[in-house]
Amino acid sequence: MLVGAGANITVQIGDEGVLLVDSGMRGLSDDVLKAIRAVTDKPIRILINTGADADHTGGNEAIAKAGKWLGGNAPGNAGFAIPGARVIAHEQVLFRMKAEPFGAQPTETFFTADKEIFFNGEAIQLLHQPAATTDGNIIVFFRRSDVVAAGDVFTTTAYPAIDRARGGSIQGVIDGLNHIIDVTIPQAKEEGGTYVIPGHGRLTDEADVVEYRDLTTIIRDRIEALVRRGLTLEQIKSARPTLDYDGRYGSPDAFIDAIVRK
DSSP states (O other): OBOSSSSOBEEEEETTEEEEEOOOOTTOHHHHHHHHHTTOOSOEEEEEOSOSOHHHHTTHHHHHHHOOOSSSBOTTSTTOBOSSOEEEEEHHHHHHTTTSOGGGSOSEEEOSSEEEEEETTEEEEEEEOTTSSSSSOEEEEETTTTEEEEETTSOSSSSOOOOGGGTOOHHHHHHHHHHHHHHOOOOGGGOSSSEEEESSSSOBOHHHHHHHHHHHHHHHHHHHHHHHTTOOHHHHHHHOTTHHHHHHHOOOHHHHHHHHTO
């Protein structure tokens, strides 16, 4: 888990090379590559994007260029040669990145509920979370390592950043959190077990995701109750339905907007 380059970056290292989940912000790729090279000199083969936001994809071009796929063409990319690392994302991420330089865009996409990869002796599942913070979120489950890279479906530092203009929804976030809970298994007394790397924040486990799922659901229910009473958006904000969580997660204004204007 690499931190400090924007969104958290997950690094898998094995005999076949390096696989990354997310690439951080543009301009920080040299630092990311330096951190990876401090651990291994194996080539970067695959880069997976969990969403289209710039803090997850800004380093795509530089990091993919620094890498190299095992052969000429990546599977399922209509025969185009891959000069660097494979860049894999849901097709909605490619759609959202169509204005970005060609070298920053995914080279390989999928449109189904999941995509499966076997790399470095490990089964890896890319699980699409439709209508979560956006319509292109995925979580990445490393089955042998027992690690989930959650992307922005789950963070420890802020309320969910739901982008309704790009297909996000509160129910989709809750569904995504429940999906993470479905594939994670705690150790004794709900601590340890499956590691969960959030889009932003500290390393976590299932209990942390459950807590976040619960607070998200509680706030959703509180706000929907106020809506049914006929309160306006400003009246709902004045009622402070998130007060008991604001000290930890900061300003709730955008989160409340996304729930009210669903």
